[in-house]
Amino acid sequence: MIALPNDDNSCGWYAALAPAAPVKKLKGSQTADYAIIGAGFAGLAAARRLAELKPDARIILIDAQRVAEGASGRNSGFVIDLPHKFSLEHPDAAHKQKLLSLNRAAISQLQGLVERFNIDCQWSAVGKYQGAVGERGEAHLQHFEHLMKDLGEPYRWVEKEELKGVLGTDYYSRAIFTPGSYLMQPAALVRGMGENLPENVELLEQSPIRHLEKQDGKWVLKGDEGTIQTPKLLLGTSIFTKEFGYLKNRLLPVMTFASWTRPLSDLEMKHYTGQLNWGLTPADHAGTTLRMTADRRILIRNTYKHVPKYGANISDDIRRGIHDEHRKAFLARYPEFESVPFTHTWGGVYAISRNFTNFFGELENGVYASACDNGVGAAWGTISGTLLADLAVGADSQSLRDIQYVTGMPSLNPPEPFLGMGVKFRIALAKWQSRSEL
Known part of the structure; x- marks a missing residue:
C-alpha cells in the first residue's frame, strides 16, 4: 500500500494564488514514452528537459495533488546558490565547486523560465x-x-x-x-511552470498512483481510474520514493x-x-x-x-x-x-539522509530517480530533474558528470523503534x- 501525501490545507503561499484551472485527471488506459511521477521542482524540470530532447515523444507528468500543493510550494521561498552548510564542510574542494556550479545553473534556468513566461512569483x-x-x-x-x-x-x-x-x-x-x-513565491513559481509546459507534456493532477509493477518489459502505473504504461519511469518523488519500494530504510x-x-x-x-x-x-x-x-x-x-x-x-x-x-x-x-x-x-x-547524501541515478532498468534534497529543494530539484532527463535518454554533459560526482547512496537507517x-x-x-x- 502506497502512503500518499497528506498535507494540510493551510499553506499560505498556495492560498494567496488565484483559483487553479480545472483539473485533468488520469482516466482510462494510457501509454507514454516517458512517465514522471511528482510535479514539483524535480518533476517539472525533468518533463521540460525530456520534451526538449525528445520533441516527438509522449510524456506524462502525474501528481497525487494539484501542482504547488506539495512540498515545492511550501518552502520559505529561497533559491540558494551556495551549498548547504554541511556540504560546505566537505573536504573535497571539487565537490563544493561542482555543487555551486549546479545550483547556479538551476537559478539561471528558473530565471529564464520566469522571464520567458512572465511568471508572477516575486522573483528577485x-x-x-x-x-x-x-x-x-x-x-x-x-x-x-x-x-x-x-x-x-x-x-x-x-x-x-x-x-x-x-x-x-x-x-x-x-x-x-x-x-x-x-x-520567490514558491507556489506561484511552481504553478507558473506547470501552466507553461511544452506541448508534448501532458500534466495529470489529483491522480495518485496506487501501485507500480512491471509487465512485458514495461512499467505499469495504476491509479484510481486509469493506468499508464511506459518503458521509462522518472521519479521526482523525494521522500515518497520509498513508497514505490526504492531507497527503503535510507530516507x-x-x-x-x-x-x-x-x-x-x-x-x-x-x-x-x-x-x-x-x-x-x-x-x-x-x-x-x-x-x-x-x-x-x-x-x-x-x-x-x-x-x-x-x-x-x-x-x-x-x-x-x-x-x-x-x-x-x-x-x-x-x-x-x-x-x-x-x-x-x-x-x-x-x-x-543520515550521511547527508543525495541520491541521483537509475534505480533499476528503466527507473530513474532524484531523491533526498536534504532541505535545499528549489535549486537542487530543478537541476537534478533536468539532468535526470539527460540520464534517461543517454545524453552526456559536464553537468551530468558533475551531479554524478557529488551524489551517492544515502546510508541505511537503524530499524524502528530505534530510528524514531x-x-x-x-x-x-x-x-x-x-x-x-x-
Whole structure:
C-alpha cells in the first residue's frame, strides 16, 4: 500500500494564488514514452528537459495533488546558490565547486523560465542574510566566514544597526550577507511552470498512483481510474520514493513549519522601520528563518518534526502548538505588531539522509530517480530533474558528470523503534541547544 501525501490545507503561499484551472485527471488506459511521477521542482524540470530532447515523444507528468500543493510550494521561498552548510564542510574542494556550479545553473534556468513566461512569483535577486541572535549564533557565523573564505565566495558582515535597518528589528546581533541567492513565491513559481509546459507534456493532477509493477518489459502505473504504461519511469518523488519500494530504510521524512501574517496595512507600515523583500536564515541551523515578502507579509519558520506517516502525524493540537511557538518568535522580534494576526500555519515534508547524501541515478532498468534534497529543494530539484532527463535518454554533459560526482547512496537507517527515538532525540536536542537563537 502506497502512503500518499497528506498535507494540510493551510499553506499560505498556495492560498494567496488565484483559483487553479480545472483539473485533468488520469482516466482510462494510457501509454507514454516517458512517465514522471511528482510535479514539483524535480518533476517539472525533468518533463521540460525530456520534451526538449525528445520533441516527438509522449510524456506524462502525474501528481497525487494539484501542482504547488506539495512540498515545492511550501518552502520559505529561497533559491540558494551556495551549498548547504554541511556540504560546505566537505573536504573535497571539487565537490563544493561542482555543487555551486549546479545550483547556479538551476537559478539561471528558473530565471529564464520566469522571464520567458512572465511568471508572477516575486522573483528577485536580493541575496540572503544569515543572522545570529547571540554568542552561539555568532560562533556559527565565524565558522561560516571561514567556509566562505575557503570557497572563495563573496560575503560581507552586517552589523547590528545596519541589520536593524533591513529587518526592522534589533533582535539580531550580526549577520553575514551573501549576494547569490534569490527569493520567490514558491507556489506561484511552481504553478507558473506547470501552466507553461511544452506541448508534448501532458500534466495529470489529483491522480495518485496506487501501485507500480512491471509487465512485458514495461512499467505499469495504476491509479484510481486509469493506468499508464511506459518503458521509462522518472521519479521526482523525494521522500515518497520509498513508497514505490526504492531507497527503503535510507530516507528520513522530516516536516518543517511556517506561519505568516496578513499583509501589513499602510498604517502598520509607517511603524515598520525595515525594508521589504528580504530573507534571513539562521546561523544556527535549528534557529528561525525570517522573511518579509514583497507584499508586506512577515513569515516565521522553525519547528521540526519526524513524520513517518507524513501529514497524518500532525494533529490540529500539534499545529496549534506550533502556531503558538511561531507567535512567540514573531512577537520577540516585532512586539509592535501584536495586533497583526497569523493567517496561515503550514508544514511541508522533505527527505534527509543520515550521511547527508543525495541520491541521483537509475534505480533499476528503466527507473530513474532524484531523491533526498536534504532541505535545499528549489535549486537542487530543478537541476537534478533536468539532468535526470539527460540520464534517461543517454545524453552526456559536464553537468551530468558533475551531479554524478557529488551524489551517492544515502546510508541505511537503524530499524524502528530505534530510528524514531533517535530522530526525535536529535531534533529535541538541537532545539534545546539552539533555544537562544529561536
